[in-house]
Each structure stands twice: as structure tokens, then as C-alpha cells.
Amino acid sequence: MKKENVVSIEDRIPKLKQHRKKKANRRLFFLLTLFLILILSVVYFQSPLSHVKKVEVTGNELIPDDKVLAAGGISTGTSVWGVNKNSVADKLKKLPEVKKAEVRLTFPNTYVISIQEHDKKAYLSRDSRYYVILENGKILDKGTDAMPVDAPLLRGFKEDKVLEKMMKELGELPSEIQQMISEINLTPKDTDQYHVTLYMNDGFEVSATIRTFSEKMIHYPSIASQLDPSRKGVIDLEVGSFFKAYETEDEGTDEEGQNQE
Structure with a gap:
């Protein structure tokens, strides 16, 4: 074996240490990020931002807003993630005036109910x-x-x-x-x-x-x-x-x- 192809153990040790250090840093960064996400999630769910602040109704002419809101059942103050959008839409479509209904969340805490009425x-x-x-x-x-x-x-x-x-x-x-x-x-x-x-x-x-x-x-x-x-x-x-x-x-x-x- 030629001399120039032989790598001594002393030459390999710094590279191994550097590789292990990078790997440890990545693991630490991942754990810190995960911990930060958990902390922010706890803060978010305990804050008013996670509660429904406003419910808007659009597209309605024949049916008043209060009737749509009562039929949909979305209450301000409840968790924004506790609203079943499909269930709310199905309730609204039972109203005689409503042909189609769509419910969507606009961040951070507003729900929009879009109504298409029968002609x-x-x-x-x-x-x-x-x-x-x-x-x-x-x-x-x-x-x-x-x-x-x-x-x-x-x-x-x-x-x-x-x-x-x-x-x-x-x-x-x-x-x-x-x-x-x-x-x-x-x-x-x-x-x-x-x-x-x-x-x-x-x-x-x-x-x-x-x-x-x-x-x-x-x-x-x-x-x-x-x-x-x-x-x-x-x-x-x-x-x-x-x-x-x-x-x-x-x-x-x-x-x-x-x-x-």
C-alpha cells in the first residue's frame, strides 16, 4: 500500500468529533424547537386568540343574520377548533331559504358563513x-x-x-x-x-x-x-x-x- 493513501487515526479523530458535534447540535435544535412549539401551543390555547371572537354572515338577503347564527350554533367565546364546519353547514341547509352553505375559519379567530339562497x-x-x-x-x-x-x-x-x-x-x-x-x-x-x-x-x-x-x-x-x-x-x-x-x-x-x- 502506498504511503499517501494511508490516513492516520490522529487525522480522523478531529473529523469524527466535528461530525458528532453537528449531530448533537441538530438534535438539541430539534428538541428546543419542539419545546418552544409546545410552550406556544399552551399559551395559544389559554389565550383569547384560540376562542371565537366574531362570526360573519355573507350572501344572505331573504334570511336575516340572527336566524343564520342561531341555526349554525357557533358561539363567540368557544374554541375555534371545537367547531365542526361540516355539521354547521348541514344545519344551515335545513333552512328553507338556504341552497348552499359554507363555513370557513379566517385566522386567528373569526368564522365566516357564506350563504347561497334559493332564488x-x-x-x-x-x-x-x-x-x-x-x-x-x-x-x-x-x-x-x-x-x-x-x-x-x-x-x-x-x-x-x-x-x-x-x-x-x-x-x-x-x-x-x-x-x-x-x-x-x-x-x-x-x-x-x-x-x-x-x-x-x-x-x-x-x-x-x-x-x-x-x-x-x-x-x-x-x-x-x-x-x-x-x-x-x-x-x-x-x-x-x-x-x-x-x-x-x-x-x-x-x-x-x-x-x-
Whole structure:
């Protein structure tokens, strides 16, 4: 063996000591870090920072904040880690107004409840008050005395299968056509308990049946665009589609056939 390849034990000892010292330093640093984390954790959990300080509600319009907070059950002062977010969201989705709910923690100690409500589709007139009807067919308990203008008003309906059918058909119409409807009156006939009379925002009246409501009303904009806006009357959509102008003192009944598209 050549002399230059031989490493004496005296040369190796400093390197071994240095390696053991680095290893000991790393172990000491790890233990000190772990100890510091434990101390900070104890301090944190004993401090107000680990307790819920505030609960915010966003996205709600129909349902008030206090009702959301009561249903969610997140109380200020409780541990931020003691809140089951999925459980709170499930409770909120049981409210008739709530379509989706999300609960998230924003550090250090604020919970945010994000609500997506069911769309407002119509109002039900009952006992001189107006009650919101949601897209899921639920009627809200709290009514208003103010005449609604942001959704069709339903008159003569009860909470039964006829109303359910009406809401289903109304929901199948594009929103722009829904917004053209001012009132929907249930005016049953001997031959059709589902007959309705509509009053449109453009001044026309529509005679239809709930059975084919969405199928026929989808053509309303096209039909109305072919009529003289200064001559109001009834657009009959029960079977085919034709227009009957209102009678005036100077003229008799006037009918104009309108082909459904």
C-alpha cells in the first residue's frame, strides 16, 4: 500500500468529533424547537386568540343574520377548533331559504358563513299579505304588506299540487320571460282546474293552462312583438295561440290569429 493513501487515526479523530458535534447540535435544535412549539401551543390555547371572537354572515338577503347564527350554533367565546364546519353547514341547509352553505375559519379567530339562497320565483297573495315563494316551492312564513314588483304575484292559489305545478312550470321559463309577468291568477274552469289568467307588464292579458304553461309561454315575446302595442287585449295560449283585442265603444270584437312558433 502506498504511503499517501494511508490516513492516520490522529487525522480522523478531529473529523469524527466535528461530525458528532453537528449531530448533537441538530438534535438539541430539534428538541428546543419542539419545546418552544409546545410552550406556544399552551399559551395559544389559554389565550383569547384560540376562542371565537366574531362570526360573519355573507350572501344572505331573504334570511336575516340572527336566524343564520342561531341555526349554525357557533358561539363567540368557544374554541375555534371545537367547531365542526361540516355539521354547521348541514344545519344551515335545513333552512328553507338556504341552497348552499359554507363555513370557513379566517385566522386567528373569526368564522365566516357564506350563504347561497334559493332564488325568489314569485309571491303568493294571501290574507292581504304577500309571501315569497322560492324556487324549491317553499313559501316563507314572513309576509309583507308592500306590493311586490320584483317577481310575479300569484293570486287565488292554495298550498297544494296546483301551486306546485305552477311553480315547476314557471321555473322552466327563462328569467327574462318571468320578469315580463306581473300577475298570475288561478281562474279554474269546469273543464280545466289548471286554467290561469296572466297580466303582463306590457299591458297584455294571457289566457293559458298550467299543464302547458312553459311550453306555450316561451313563445310570448315573439307573439307580443307582432302585435300593435297600442291595442291591448287577450292572448289565448290554451290550445293554439290567437289574439283578441279588448272591445271599445267605437269598435266591436277584433280577433287576429297568431301562429305559434
